[in-house]
């Protein structure tokens with residue numbers, strides 16, 4: 001595995017390392033908090049955690065500008081936070097409140113923040129490939145130097161859209177970057193069961209797309225690979241494929257019984273590879289234990305503030321269920337508004353009142 | 364009779380059909396190792412081996428495409444779509460291939476494939492994991508569509524789907540999997556495709572419905588009984604071929620019809636039923652056919668919003684009550 005730690009060298013490296021560490025710690029604190037609040041019943045729906053994979057989100061997004069685009073996956077909390085969404089906007093969304101970044105209509109699996117170029121988590125595996133190809137095409141057509149990054153899992157590379165969009169980006173030389181988080185599993189199946197190769201990056205060869213394989217636990221290594229890829233894309237050099245070898249340290253979703261792997265496997269990997277522990281070790285000459293503790297304390301405060309913000313935010317009015325689908329549907333003069341209003345009038349009188357955090361599913 | 368959950372009823376069907384016919388096999392994502400998200404595949408790999416119970420990569424187009432190919436050449440594949448929403452990832456294979464081949468090739472072949480599709484609204488799964496898409500497939504010539512409402516339907520319709528020589532979509536509502544109910548003991552019990560089932564009689568109004576909404580309609584009927592309104596409930600069971608005779612019969616008996624489903628109302632199966640009643644049973648009707656279905660919106664995540672946008676027991680009861688009282 002190529003782990004050239006060029007970006008870690010010198011005082012500039014320490015500064016960068018601190019930034020990467022801060023992002024990873026914020027993601028970890030956010031996700032451990034999400035886990036706790038999900039189990040407490042504060043968060044409806046599904047939630048997939050990226051604990052163990054934080055270096056990929058941090059190392060990638062540290063190379064991106066606010067106006068660059070990313071597309072994420074069902075496991076998207078880290079990408080979203082690293083791209084610049086506030087914890088408040090995220091936690092309020094997961095708590096299904098009006099102040100959430102998607103007004104409570106998306107939730108964990110469908111979180112998006114267009115104000116920072118985050119084109120969405122995705123409930124459909126491989127849903128991001130096309131969005132990124134299109135965002136990259138749009139950057140070219142609009143004559144900007146923006147780039148578009150697609151995060152995706154090993155499992156997603158077995159779907160057709162992977163093939164079609166990588167080929168398209170390659171032949172059109174689009175400023176797209178494909179960041180694979182190879183975490184060894186797609187839900188219950190291991191990569192060994194679902195593909196004959198171990199380095200998925202070999203698939204990029206089939207499209208004539210340059211690729212790199214990096215240690216996905218090493219935020220510097222991810223940073224370096226993305227620095228090269230982003231420079232190539234911005235300068236008209238076309239797409240790049242970066243495979244990050246990483247590991248999912250939690251169940252596929254919160255509540256996964258995880259019968260497909262041994263508990264000790266998780267402990268073995270994390271005891272040697274936890275990306276945060278590794279970054280703290282790299283930075284231990286530059287930073288004191290108190291400074292590390294300060295980072296964690298800051299992140300915990302930020303999360304506590306976000307939870308308080310979410311709790312103090314209202315749930316959406318039930319009439320909101322009928323609007324916000326079509327551009328124009330809030331305008332009383334628009335034909336689609338009249339249809340939506342009629343549906344509201346037919347159904348709303350029967351809407352059961354639903355408490356915050358509850359999960360309606362009864363008859 | 365014995366009592367099992369809906370999920371166990373589907374398991375019994377799978378087991379019995381796989382024992383009965385060695386050409387039946389099952390494939391899908393995450394089905395073998397943890398027994399499926401709803402426990403609906405538990406024990407199958409142990410009994411039938413991983414040759415016939417296959418975990419697959421995330422490749423829906425390949426699953427359905429290969430299902431069609433295997434069905435054309437002597438097998439009876441059961442393909443699990445994980446969530447009905449992901450049928451969209453295999454639409455060519457289903458709509459342009461499976462549905463067309465027998466007619467297009469002059470009856471040279473059959474496509475005895477079953478597609479299992481857990482659907483419906485539950486637990487804030489959000490816009491991409493909550494859809495009820497059955498009307499798309501009713502609209503597609505060449506496909507059969509069945510929707511079980513309870514464990515008995517679950518078992519009998521799944522067995523019928525597997526034995527059917529046509530490509531059959533089996534929509535199983537996610538919230539029904541843990542629901543218990545009686546199931547006949549007979550190994551050869553099947554629910555015939557194309558026949559609706561009267562769930563209760565009544566003289567004032569019939570609620571024509573299917574799937575999870577049958578439970579809601581029965582609850583509504585029980586509420587109205589206390590008010591002196593006699594409501595019949597017709598469980599369609601199959602959406603294609605639709606049991607038009609049973610629907611016409613309901614119109615002849617009660618003269619007032621409510622059609623209810625969880626799928627989006629606009630362009631839904633209820634629209635076909637209402638149109639049929641208007642065209643063919645006009646003289647039998649004493650009031651408008653009332654259609655209930657979800658609003659024309661993607662299912663929102665927030666529980667308060669999710670619960671507001673589709674009809675449950677109170678909305679169904681209200682429609683039946685007003686129709687019975689001639690307020691409509």
Ligand SMILES: Cc1ncc(C[n+]2csc(CCOP(=O)(O)OP(=O)(O)O)c2C)c(N)n1
Pocket residue numbers: 073074075123124125126152153154155156157183185186187248252392421423445449452
């Ligand atoms: C098209 C589609 N098929 C199946 C699923 C169900 N599903 C959700 S996540 C997942 C596994 C994804 O694996 P991978 O791409 O490796 O991402 P990871 O979960 O490891 O982050 C599956 C099968 C889905 N959401 N979309």
Ligand SMILES: [Mg+2]
Pocket residue numbers: 153154155181182183184185186187
């Ligand atoms: Mg994976």
